[in-house]
Amino acid sequence: AQSVAQPEDQVNVAEGNPLTVKCTYSVSGNPYLFWYVQYPNRGLQFLLKYITGDNLVKGSYGFEAEFNKSQTSFHLKKPSALVSDSALYFCAVRDDNQGGKLIFGQGTELSVKP
Amino acid sequence: KAGVTQTPRYLIKTRGQQVTLSCSPISGHRSVSWYQQTPGQGLQFLFEYFSETQRNKGNFPGRFSGRQFSNSRSEMNVSTLELGDSALYLCASSWDASTYNEQFFGPGTRLTVL
Numbered sequence: 001a002q003s004v005a006q007p008e009d010q011v012n013v014a015e016g017n018p019l020t021v022k023c024t025y026s027v028s029g030n031p032y033l034f035w036y037v038q039y040p041n042r043g044l045q046f047l048l049k050y051i052t053g054d055n056l057v058k059g060s061y062g063f064e065a066e067f068n069k070s071q072t073s074f075h076l077k078k079p080s081a082l083v084s085d086s087a088l089y090f091c092a093v094r095d096d097n098q099g100g101k102l103i104f105g106q107g108t109e110l111s112v113k114p
Numbered sequence: 115k116a117g118v119t120q121t122p123r124y125l126i127k128t129r130g131q132q133v134t135l136s137c138s139p140i141s142g143h144r145s146v147s148w149y150q151q152t153p154g155q156g157l158q159f160l161f162e163y164f165s166e167t168q169r170n171k172g173n174f175p176g177r178f179s180g181r182q183f184s185n186s187r188s189e190m191n192v193s194t195l196e197l198g199d200s201a202l203y204l205c206a207s208s209w210d211a212s213t214y215n216e217q218f219f220g221p222g223t224r225l226t227v228l
Contacts, residue, residue: 032213043219051214100147100211101170104157
């Protein structure tokens, strides 16, 4: 069965420092991986996706993610965090057999302090 | 382009009642998916529709149902409401039901069951 794990409920970072939000996955077929961000009282906003190709994927707002097949990970990164990056981040996965269905991790609350 | 719209944004119902939520996808998008978000269970997939056909269904009881119209607009219905149905219901649309395409989410309908 497909699954996604975000091992940290919360990540605290100082503004200007690099940030990493961790994600590991399990699928039976080829993984298709996504990161979304959710601000309070809002829906989810798409940040980036990995389908195939380069393991380093660049997305919106300066975020990037690194796909590591051997470690089944897809960690979200940003070189320099902003206070405005504070939000709830979700990793999600699909495999070949599930159409559009996304399986989400539990979410990681990112807090960036000035 | 206008984003995904969901109506109503907030809803209060009592146990035993039924409710219908509406979703209008981004213009040109033909696939609509529904998710339930709760603090305890996180984001869970409800169902996916493409060209008026349900393509995929999550692990929810039969009280949860949906449909899609010829203009791609979608509704979901929950009958015989239970307290545990209180949640944020998110609708997401994508160009098609391809595994590769990201989904774009609406702001959600906050359902409270008393």
